[in-house]
Amino acid sequence: MAKKQFKAESRKLLDMMINSIYTHKEIFLRELISNGSDALDKLYYTTLQEGESGVKRSDFHIDLAADKEARTLTISDNGIGMSEKELEQNLGTIARSGSLAFKEEMEKKEGGAAGQGQDTDIIGQFGVGFYSAFMVADQVEVTSKKYGEDTAHRWVSAGADGYTLEEAEKDGWGTVIVLHLKQDTEGEDYSQYLEEYTLKGLVRKYSDYIHYPIQMMVTKHRTKAPEESEQTEGGTDAASEKAPETETYQELETLNSMEPIWKRPKDKVTDEEYHSFYKSRFNDFADPCRVIRTSVEGVSSYTALLFIPGQTPFDYYTQDYEKGLALYSSGVLIMDKCKELLPDYFNFVRGLVDSQDLSLNISRETLQHDRQVKLIARNLEKKIKNELLEFLKTDREGYEKFFGNFGRQLKYGIYDGYGVNKDKLADLILFYSSAEKKLITLDEYLAKMKTDQEKIYYAPGETVEKIDQLPQVQAAKAKGFEVLYLTDEIDEFVVKMMQDYKEKAFCSVSEEDMSVQETEEEKEALKKAVDENQDLLAFMKETLGEKVAEVKFSGRLGDAPVTLTSKGGISLEMEKTLNRMPVNRGIRAERVLELNPDSPVTGKLKESFGRGDGADGKELTALYTRLLYDQAVLISGLSVDDPSQLSQDIDALIIR
Ligand code: ADP
Secondary structure, three states: OOOEOOOHHHHHHHHHHHOOOOOOOOHHHHHHHHHHHHHHHHHHHHHHHHOOOOOOHHHOOEEEEEEOOOOEEEEEEOOOOOOHHHHHHHHHOOOOOHHHHHHHHHHHHHOOOOOHHHHHHHHHHOOOHHHHHHHHEEEEEEEEEOOOOOOEEEEEEOOOOOEEEEEEOOOOOEEEEEEEEOOOOOOOOOHHHHOHHHHHHHHHHHOOOOOOOEEEEEEEEEEOOHHHHHOOOOOOHHHHOOOOOEEEEEEEEEOOOOOOHHHOOHHHOOHHHHHHHHHHHOOOOOOOOEEEEEEEOOOOOEEEEEEEOOOOOOOOOOOOOOOOEEEEEOOEEEEEEEHHHOOHHHOOOEEEEEOOOOOOOOOHHHHHHOHHHHHHHHHHHHHHHHHHHHHHHHOHHHHHHHHHHHHHHHHHHHHHHHHOOHHHHHHHOEEEEOOOOOEEEHHHHHHOOOOOOOEEEEEEOOOHHHHHHOHHHHHHHHOOOOEEEEOOOOHHHHHHHHOEEOOEEEEEOOOHHHHHHOOHHHHHHHHHHHHHOHHHHHHHHHHHHHHOOEEEEOOOOOOOOEEEEEEOOOOHHHHHHHHHOOOOOOOOOEEEEEEOOOOHHHHHHHHHHHOOOOOOOHHHHHHHHHHHHHHHHHHOOOOOOOHHHHHHHHHHHHHO
16 A cells, blocks of 8 residues: 655654654543543534434543553544545644744754753643554554545554555444554653553543543453352352452443542532642641632633642742643643742632643643633632731731731731732731731731821831830830831741832831921930030040941830831841842941930939049949940840950849
8 A cells, every 4th residue: 555645844843752852752642532521512412403313412532442462552543534535634733733833943043943841841842632542552553434435544654654544344333443552661661551541641631621431441450259259169168368359350431530529500500629639639637728719701711720828838939839720721721830820929829721722732831821711810819819808807817827828928928029919919918916916918907007106116026925024115106106017037027018008108117207206305316415415425426436336325115125116228127038048248327326325224324424534333234235235236136246255245234
């Protein structure tokens, strides 16, 4: 029989397939099953139009059969089938192929042949159709009988050198594809496609929601019925205690679950079903804390089923974590993690999108520019945002737990990109409140602000307890202000990025601006104290040298004698955070030692300073100054610069 040659374009694609070193060769099965499913759809619609009653949709199926001895994998369907002409046209040429068009475009752009390496990428990124069979098979036989015709035909090809086409025998209409699998090589295990286990796994992974049964004869084991085993000779007690005998048998099993949970009517799916679907599909042990299901009909029709995990994935805050939603085209998985569907700040959301408007041939490159995908992503972002607001409103406890798991990501989202997304996210974040002693939203803070209060006060620190001890915090609280305690490293960077919320500026209680809230008398008293003690303050600054930028009196310390604050853009907390990062060593905030003019401790300082030079005078003042500075440093949660100097100073004080 004469060999026919492939059309030029087909040859090119075929070459790509045969020589591919692509790692996801397994997708050939998805492609062939999808073709089978399409053929069944076509038969269904054809007979529906003809009003043909002999064809029942319930009889439709796709079958897999592996023969280890012959090294063949057979995929068959009882769909519409192909006539001789169609076999020739469909499998002998590729009229239109996403992969090929893309490859040619690449070649044009580069003014020459695309390199081998690129070929492999291209294959991976597209649905590659029938020709993908050649990634795993060195010979492919397609026997098909078109619905309504009497003769069947067989198309056989071993690849690039062409194909043969002849009449063949076949019962009933449909298509049977026999793949003669390639021999295993060092790097490639083709034999796995003969294993029940692998085939089941691939069907579940890629084709679970094909709406026709995908069947295979599988080997099963069962224990022999008791009466059978008792018939063995003897029948003594010892014999009946023998391990029960097992036998193997074959049974036709449907490998796919057929109906996607997201296509079932909303009110027919229970929470348990969603939860167990989530856990098995996304490998989580914990139930999701929120299930979002949405269907949109319009320019772009799709259904999305999204989950907010109930716990933080173990690799969530590492480089290994990949965001993305699974993307299906009418129930067929195109991509496991489509990252274009989620913004970074919602990267914790898991789930899937199924759209009939997306083609199987969509690639990672074209995804970024795909209008449908962009539209879906925009809608989903809004949907997730609203769902989180609803969550916050209706289940505070649950939301707080969620915020504990993923709040940091929302905060990163505010900080990221110089704050472009801050307005979208600001109402979702929570901070600890000095007044409520629990997490509150910024709206809740604003709602309770005093009428004369102009700013949102915050204080950063390691823990709530430590922040609570800060003199400037106590002073602000004493004046009746609510203070947000920023205990997460990123918090202060976040409020600095936001600058304000609903026109109220954020202000650290350590900042100078806090004095805006002081009364006239307070200001007057402070000015007087400063004027009278210029020399003392200058002496203290001189004693501490480079350690501080300034020593000053402050009227907001309550009962505490000293506190450490900062001026300039970098606060003490930011100093701590930045110095923990490998690249930013040696960053120091401009420290300010604030002294309470009314404290008895300050009284002692004035006394000793008044005695002039000598052990009881300036020497003692210097000792006090160093001790007070270290005290302020410790209260701020920083470590003292020189612990041995501190020990000596304490000893000196004791033996005086
Ligand atoms: P695509 O499915 O993207 O059109 P393929 O290369 O997979 O590209 O298949 C080419 C054509 O061959 C299909 O459009 C279809 O008409 C025909 N075909 C493939 N497999 C089958 C099948 N199992 N039954 C009937 N027709 C098929």
